[in-house]
Amino acid sequence: MGRAEERRARQRGGHRAAPRRRRSAPTAAAPAGGKPAKSFIRRLFSWKKILGTFLGLCLLGIGGFIALYMLVDIPKGANALAQQESNVYKYSDGTVLARVGKTNRESVDLSKVPKDVQHTFVAAENKTFYSDSGIDLKGLARGLYNTAMGRGAQGGSTITQQYVKNYYLTQNQTVTRKLKEMVISLKVDQRLSKDQILAGYINTSYYGRGAYGIQAAAQAYYRTDAEKLTVQQGAYLAALLQAPSQYDWAVATSTGKKLVQARWNYVLDNMVKQHWLDPAARQAMKFPYPKEPKATPSQAGQKGYLIDLANQQLEQQLMQQENISRSQAEAEVIDRGWTITLNIDKKKQVKLEQAVKSELTGKLDPKKRKVDGAVQAGAVSVDPKTGRIVAMYGGKDYFQHYVNNATRRDYQPASTFKPVILAAALQNSATTQDGKPITASTIYDGTSGRQVVDHGSKVGFGPPNEDHQNYGPITVQQAMNNSVNSVFAQMGMDVGMDKVMSTAKQLGMDTTGMQAVPAQTLGSMGASPLEMAGIYATLDNHGNKVTPSILKSAEQSSRSVQIPDPVGGQVISRTAADTVTSVLTGVVDDGTAKQRVADNSLRAGQQVAGKTGTSDEDKSAWFTGYTPDLVTSVGLFGEQSGSGRHVSLTGATGLLDPPGRVNGGTYPAQVWAAYTFGVTGSATFDLDTTQGAAVQPTAPPTYSQTPSQTPSHTPTSKAPSSSAPPSRTPPSHPPTQPPTQPPTQPPTQPPTQTPTGQITQDPIDPGGNGGNFGQGNFGQ
Structure with a gap:
């Protein structure tokens, strides 16, 4: 069949099959089998391989994250910077005395930050804070990518992540730190409440002006507390x-001011969207222009002394309450x-500083007089009723003289110790050598240098009086x-x-x-003004122990320390x-403090008790005194x-009366x-007593022994007056305790009198544990 016939047959629907074509030889482009060959790229990146690789990476990432999650835990402690916070010291009225610390940070409990103010931070940084799991996956991915690409820090972190970065980690922008931040944030969100996280965030963030934390920021920008x-x-x-730095109104450019105002509006608008702020109230709000920056109070002047004593007393409380060492306590405080509130009364502190300047330091001229x-x-x-230290003077300036003169114990209190001896005699119902009770009216031999005796035996101690003055027979009150x-x-x-030192x-x-x-009777031990103030405050408080305290309260964000009652x-x-x-009222009205205290033109009817003291060679001079309050x-x-x-202080200020000496009465x-x-x-005084200068003695004086000779000098002090001075009214109520009784047995032998004027060393304590008595100027 020819081609024409075949075509006609197909057109007629014939079923004669077309002849098979001869196959050509296979080529590289068309391999055997008839399918086109795949390119190298297609063979390398087939969809199956891409999907497998992706799934493998996901599994690897999940496995890595699981391993990372198991290996990375929340650090046990904060980083070094987060641990550094300023200590804030306040006067008793709450005004700031000083901020001290390398980092100006002061943490506060979230309960002290108004709820609306808390919401401003959430609205500004992390609107989903109360519902998220601690991380923002989109923001984290963006942050990781930008960090890996070297594009610097990017936003998107949650409040939890920022807190973790501030408190546990560092500010370094690395992939490793970002991954740690993510893991720790997830765990922190599980272990801490949202309030704890928010508190940590606002207390660790940096606000500019050197302020870390919301409390320091509130003070820096608005001079108020966070609450x-x-x-x-x-x-x-x-x-x-x-x-x-860019948004600080005091230094911001015009652009910076526009940006911070826009940011401020953004925060408030977000609060409205979150239903945390009423829209009408929002519309009425005006931008709160911050105050100009103010220098942080320093430790200069008296502040450093006050701060040091407050730290020491706080450390002492931590040692006792937490059973830790001094070094551990110091590390816990500095x-x-x-936030440490002191008992210091701001007005009294100023008055004390002014008094020192007007009466002493203003008269010193080292260029004219070396001394x-x-x-x-x-x-x-000290307030004797509460035990609070209301004022303190530590020296001319903390940065010029680091030793606190108010607490140093290396100088002798001298005759300010004498009231302790009398207190011991009265407390122990002590008697003289011949068995008579020791009272304010008991007569002793006041001969200078008279050798002390113990039931007829000399003890080798005979201190001189000031200027070797002889008084002969003299009452305890006059002495x-x-x-x-x-x-x-x-x-x-x-x-x-032993009883004297016990008292x-x-x-x-x-x-x-x-x-x-015996040498301790001259006050030859070391003591501080703080110690002596406490002793006399106990006397003023009718024998109730007063331990002077400068601490009113001490708090951290998470704890407070119980401050014990200073009055025991x-x-x-x-x-x-x-x-x-x-x-001691007699010392003021009739004794060594009469001229400068009793007769002072500033005195306005105050009753005063006190005692002067001057150590050997005028190396220290004291007056410790008190009113009822x-x-x-x-x-x-x-x-x-x-x-x-x-x-020696002799010659200081050019003082001529007494001859060059600076004693306690000056x-x-x-x-x-x-x-x-x-200030008073x-x-x-509400006194429960029947003897002494404030109340006329009711019994005739008793004698400790008969003086061996006529006094070589007529006593200059007056005998107790026949009636009490108007300012010292006798109490209307009887004593609460009966008078002490004399001992039932008299001494075994009468005392012997020794020659006067001789000065010997105490055989028990050679040198008297108090220096050279030869100058004879102990006493006033």
């Missing part, structure tokens, strides 16, 4: 976190974000008024020095390492304490500049009076 922030102010602080450069002053003022050493040296022996410890003196030897129980009887107070101890110390060696008494009479009003 007093308004919503508008909170929104500004929240807006700052995006660019603290730069750890404490003026050696004068150091210290003072502590206290005139600070007669020979009388109190014998009284110490009559009481028993000193009960009253508040640190007697560690002190020997109970009865350590000596009220009768004993009140009798000593009664006697305030106790203040003022000490002057001679310290050679540079070496710290103790030197500048210490003047400083005390200028301060005390400026008229008050009357």
Whole structure:
């Protein structure tokens, strides 16, 4: 059949098959089998391989994440920067005294931040904060990609992630840090509440102006506490976190100001969308312009001394309450974000500083008199009813003289110790050598240098009176008024020095390492104005122990320390304490403090008790005195500049009366009076006593022994007046405790009198543990 026929047959629907064509030879483009050959690229990236690779990578990523999740845990502690926080110190009225620390941060509990202010941060940074799991996967992926590509830090982190970065990690922008941030954030979200995370975030974030944390930021920008922030102010602080330096209104460019205002509006608008802010209230809000930057208060002047004592007392409480070492306690206190409120009364502190300047330091001229450069002053003022330290003077300036003169214990308190001896005699119902009770009316031999005896036996101790003054027969009251050493040296022996030192410890003196030897009757131990203020405050508080405290409260964001009551129980009887107070009013009205205190023109009817003291060679001079509502101890110390060696104060300020000597009745008494009479009003002692200067003695005087010779000098002090002065009204109520009874058995032998004027060393304590007595100027 020809081709034409075949075509016609196909057209007619014939079924004759077309002849088979001859196959050509296979080529590279068309392999045997008839299928086209695949290219190399198609063979390498087939969809099956791509899908398999993708699934493999996913499994690998999941496995890696699981391994990472198991290996990375929440760090046990914060990073070094997060642990550094400023300690904030406040006066008793809550005003800031100083901020101290390498990092200006102060953490606060979230409960102290208004709820609306909390919401400003959530609205600004992470609207889904309360519902998310701690991470933002989209933001995290974007952050990882941009970090890997070297494009720097990118946004998108949740509040939890930012808290983790601030508190646990570092600010380094690396893939490793990002992955750790993600894992830790997930775990933190599971273990901590949202409030704990938010508190951590706002307390660790940087707000500019050197401020870390919302409390420091509130002070830096609005000079207020976080708990007093308004919503508008909170929104500004929240807006700052995006660019603290660029958005600080005080230094921002015009562009920066527009940006921060836009950000502020964004925050408030988001709060409306989240139903956290009423739309009408939002429309009425105006931009809260922050205040100009203000320098942080430093530790200069008296502040450093106040801060140091507050730290020491806080460390002591932590040691006792948490059973930790001193070094551990110090590490817990310094730069750890404490808010420490002191008992310091701001007005009294200013008055004390002014009194020191007007009565002492303003008169010093080291260029004219070398000794003026050696004068150091210290003072502590205590409320005897509460035990609070209301004012303190530590030295001319914390950065010029680091040693706190108010707490140093390397100078002798001298005759300010004499009231302790009398208190010990009264508390222990002590008797004289011939068995008579020791009272304010008991007569002793006031001969200078008289050898102390113990039932007829000499003890080898005979201290001189100031200027070797002889008083002969003299009452205890007159001996206290005139600070007669020979009388109190014998009284110490009559009481028993072990009992004297025990009473000193009960009253508040640190007697560690002190020997109970006769030389201590001269106040030859070391003591501080703080210690002496505590002792006299205990006397003022009717024998109830007063341990002066500068701490009112101490709090961190997560804890507070219980501050014990500075006023304790009865350590000596009220009768004993009140009798000593009664006697000490005589020192002021008729004794060594009369000229500068009793006759001071500033005195306005205040009753005053106190005692002067001057150590050997005028190396220290004291006046510790009190009214019914305030106790203040003022000490002057001679310290050679540079070496710290103790030197004499003689000649300071060019003082001519007494002859060149600075004793307790001069500048210490003047400083005390200028301060005390400026901050106290008229008050009357409520004394439970039947003896002493404040109340006329009711019994005839008793004698400790018959003087061996006529006094070589007529006593200059007055005998107790026939009637009490108007300012010292006798109490209307009888004593609460009966008078002490004399011992049932008299001494086995009468005392012997020794020659006067001889000075010998104590055989128990050679040198007297108090220096050279030869100058004879102990006493006033």
